[in-house]
Amino acid sequence: MATLSQALPVTAPKRRIAPPRIPWEIILFSLPALAVVFGLFIMPFIYGLDLSTHTLDSKGAIQDGRSLDNYTTFFNDQSQIDTIVMTFQVALPVTLFNVVLSLPLAYAMRRGIRFERFITALLILPITLGTVLVAQAMLIYFGRQGWFNQTLQAIGLIHDPLRLVHNWLGVEIALFIQGFPFVFLMILGYMSGISPDLEKASKMLGAGRWRTFWSVIFPLMLPGVAIAFCLNFVANFTVFPSAMLVGEPNALTRVMSIAAYRAAYEQQNTPYGTAIALIMGGIEFLVVALVLYLRSRMARSASLGAGKGA
């Protein structure tokens, strides 16, 4: 279809090279969307940055003077430093698990499987249900007397019910249920974009299944894996409802989003809450930048360039 329209002279007058000026219609057409991003996204960021440099006086009113007090308070407070550690402890394991589990599964499914539509529909179910419902359902299902423990006891795998909610593990399970389908479908997308010819060629040249996966498929998958990892990590890093409902919001799952929310809404200290939210965003940015840097280095060493993005 695209090739036909390119061949016809009808579209020929359209310049293929970017014109020197940006035409007015492009500016006009993208203006509303840009206005939304600027007004409701970039503006709040600037506003938040400004707000976070103010402190509250004893009456709770925002003072005029600017300082970095909110930031120094945060980094001098051991309990807040612990929050950062806890957030990593919550976000990192489940993200790695999602990626590591998705890779072989996507590899097995790369040529299509039976009931594909049905299975993917069931997989995206938790995404559409949302975090709050999954957490609420987990409280019953994974509870001491829930079906999960009942089943394990009936099989005889365990004697006493496992404690699967109201702790670190509960948050991990909640994040897994939410994140795994997302990571899996993303990695499947990348995996399916790798030409089967490469695999055939590798086999023909004498490589076994295992070697083919590690020397051919995996290097080509790395850029996709990096992106999936980043997106999932960012989502897991700001976990909020799950950490409150199925975690221990006062102890081991007191993640940064909870600290930010409590400062801003429960203690009415919006400048401090905003500062925590911005620190959270900053740390996330650093992690993503690190992963993308590693990705670019690895991609250079394995630049076969037959991946989906080629």
Next chain:
Amino acid sequence: MASQTITSGVTPTLTTRSKRQGAWWRFLTRDTFWGSLLFYAVIGFFVINIVALVATVVIDSFAFSWFKTILPTQFVTHWYPDLSQDHDMSQLLLNTFVVALGATGIALLIGFPAAYVLARKEFRLKGLLMAVLMLPMLIPSLVYGIPLATMLIRMGLGGSLIGVILANIVPTTPFVILILTPFIEQVDTALESASRMLGAGRFRTFRRVLLPLVLPGMLTAGILAVVRTIALFELTYLVATTGESQTLVTALYGDATGAGIRAHQLISAMAVVYMLTTMSLVIVALFFVKPTQFVVRLKAK
């Protein structure tokens, strides 16, 4: 060859895939036996747990009480009427739909021209425009949500439906643009050119040629965005500071955090109401959208 398959595969309907043929047990042939076994075991375990997870909530909402048994011993239906003791249910449902439809409608209006530009035009700084427009999707809502909510509250929009809709537009607009762009790319530019040559103006061409052809895309983007907005919790929670601006998902969260003071069946009933609202839309959506439609499969030569 490979690049052609990729470009044609990007358009939503032209996905290529290898069709499996032959007897049903073919998927257990020696070549893929272990892969299939592993796949069905893990995915099966996951899916069974998800289904059971949802089922427990539904069963619990009809239970008189439920301890240590596989099923509750006695079923009752009074938890549903009891919901209205705590919440104004019609208000909650109305708010949910107003917010979801409002945010999606505005996002579609704003996102369509932007998606058109991204799909059709080549210009300087196109990559930058794309990056700026996608920014809100890459940054989690809680990071910008707290400053945004503070700003909206300062402007007097906290606790109002307008404020909630404004907050929800932020992640919905890039989402809509992302889905619409391939649908517009798919429409042959020759059709528009033909319409213009036959004397139709810009607007007429848009209304009579482009719009009917991208209507499925608009529908897809719209339904997915509505489903997503209903489930989107954080932004609504931060902005909806009053009872009148609550939606189903924030009310459910409020009930769940105050679990000590109400029966868990009551929370389950609330969860079922919420679930029915989203699921009915998801089922409608599945008629139009295939979840794996963006998965491109290359055929072996």
